[in-house]
Amino acid sequence: MKIKLRSQNGSSTILISLLLVTLVVFALLSITTSASELRLSQKNASNNKTYYMLDSEGKRFLYDVKSKINDALSISRDRPESFFDNLDILLGDNIIRSFNFDDGFMSITIERTIILEENSRRKYLEIRLLISQPASDSKINEICSIIEWRLWQEPFELNNTVDLWEGIP
Amino acid sequence: MRSGKKGFTLIEMIISVGVLAVLAVGIIRLFIASEVTHKKAIDIDRAVLETNAIIEEFQEIINPSEKASRFTIYYDNNWERSVKDSDSMYAVYGDIVMLSEDQGGLSHLDLRAVRLKPYPLEKSEEYEIYNISVIVEDMSYWGEN
Numbered sequence: 001m002k003i004k005l006r007s008q009n010g011s012s013t014i015l016i017s018l019l020l021v022t023l024v025v026f027a028l029l030s031i032t033t034s035a036s037e038l039r040l041s042q043k044n045a046s047n048n049k050t051y052y053m054l055d056s057e058g059k060r061f062l063y064d065v066k067s068k069i070n071d072a073l074s075i076s077r078d079r080p081e082s083f084f085d086n087l088d089i090l091l092g093d094n095i096i097r098s099f100n101f102d103d104g105f106m107s108i109t110i111e112r113t114i115i116l117e118e119n120s121r122r123k124y125l126e127i128r129l130l131i132s133q134p135a136s137d138s139k140i141n142e143i144c145s146i147i148e149w150r151l152w153q154e155p156f157e158l159n160n161t162v163d164l165w166e167g168i169p
Numbered sequence: 170m171r172s173g174k175k176g177f178t179l180i181e182m183i184i185s186v187g188v189l190a191v192l193a194v195g196i197i198r199l200f201i202a203s204e205v206t207h208k209k210a211i212d213i214d215r216a217v218l219e220t221n222a223i224i225e226e227f228q229e230i231i232n233p234s235e236k237a238s239r240f241t242i243y244y245d246n247n248w249e250r251s252v253k254d255s256d257s258m259y260a261v262y263g264d265i266v267m268l269s270e271d272q273g274g275l276s277h278l279d280l281r282a283v284r285l286k287p288y289p290l291e292k293s294e295e296y297e298i299y300n301i302s303v304i305v306e307d308m309s310y311w312g313e314n
Contacts, residue, residue: 020192027199034206041213048217049301052224056304063275066311140311
């Protein structure tokens with residue numbers, strides 16, 4: 001039996017339509033993927049900005065502490081033993097600190113947490129500074145050392161509870 | 170008057186090719202828009218990396234405000250540093266100023282990454298990809314005390 005393949009009117013239209021639909025589908029998929037890539041990149045850029053914003057605030061705080069150490073050094077030039085007393089007065093009430101005595105040497109530990117809220121999520125920069133007893137030729141960067149400079153954010157809590165209907169109308 | 174032969178007339182062919190051309194242009198524009206969006210995403214990532222590298226360079230400089238006050242770094246199409254020429258595709262503009270007289274040891278570093286040539290199907294000459302402002306510390310400021 002001989003089968004005769006014959007082009008029907010409209011078959012080319014169907015083929016072209018299918019081709020167009022396929023192309024449109026692939027184009028839309030491609031756009032969706034690249035748009036999500038762009039959103040991810042923007043989020044990464046925003047996180048990076050937040051990091052440096054917190055870091056900058058930390059640097060301001062560090063500078064503030066160093067300038068107070070500088071003032072305390074100037075005041076207690078004639079009486080070096082009064083350095084920590086003068087520094088304690090200059091630091092004021094807003095800076096949380098603790099005094100340590102190790103092997104007869106005194107030091108101050110200063111703690112500060114800087115919080116930044118972004119998109120209802122908090123990011124923290126925890127700073128701990130150690131101020132040690134200055135020697136006669138000590139520089140401020142040697143007196144004030146950074147023990148901790150840590151940035152962290154609230155852990156993300158995944159809401160995995162399924163809202164099921166309990167059968168009560 | 171029909172001749173009795175099967176086939177398409179010239180008018181039918183012109184109309185069908187015209188309709189196909191219009192649809193094809195629309196689809197091609199969709200693909201180009203997708204490519205441009207993808208390129209923008211890559212550019213943001215690279216701009217973030219490059220600006221971070223510049224910030225870290227400045228953190229290690231002893232006296233940043235003496236090093237430069239205003240600068241421009243040019244990049245080629247692959248985000249490799251290059252000299253300014255017709256092939257330069259991206260630039261990072263930097264501006265460093267002292268924060269205030271009271272805070273002499275701190276400087277403000279502003280960075281702005283731009284694309285110098287427009288993306289396909291776009292007109293803006295200098296497209297801003299990313300910008301960031303940070304504070305850098307002058308390490309030499311307390312050194313003398």
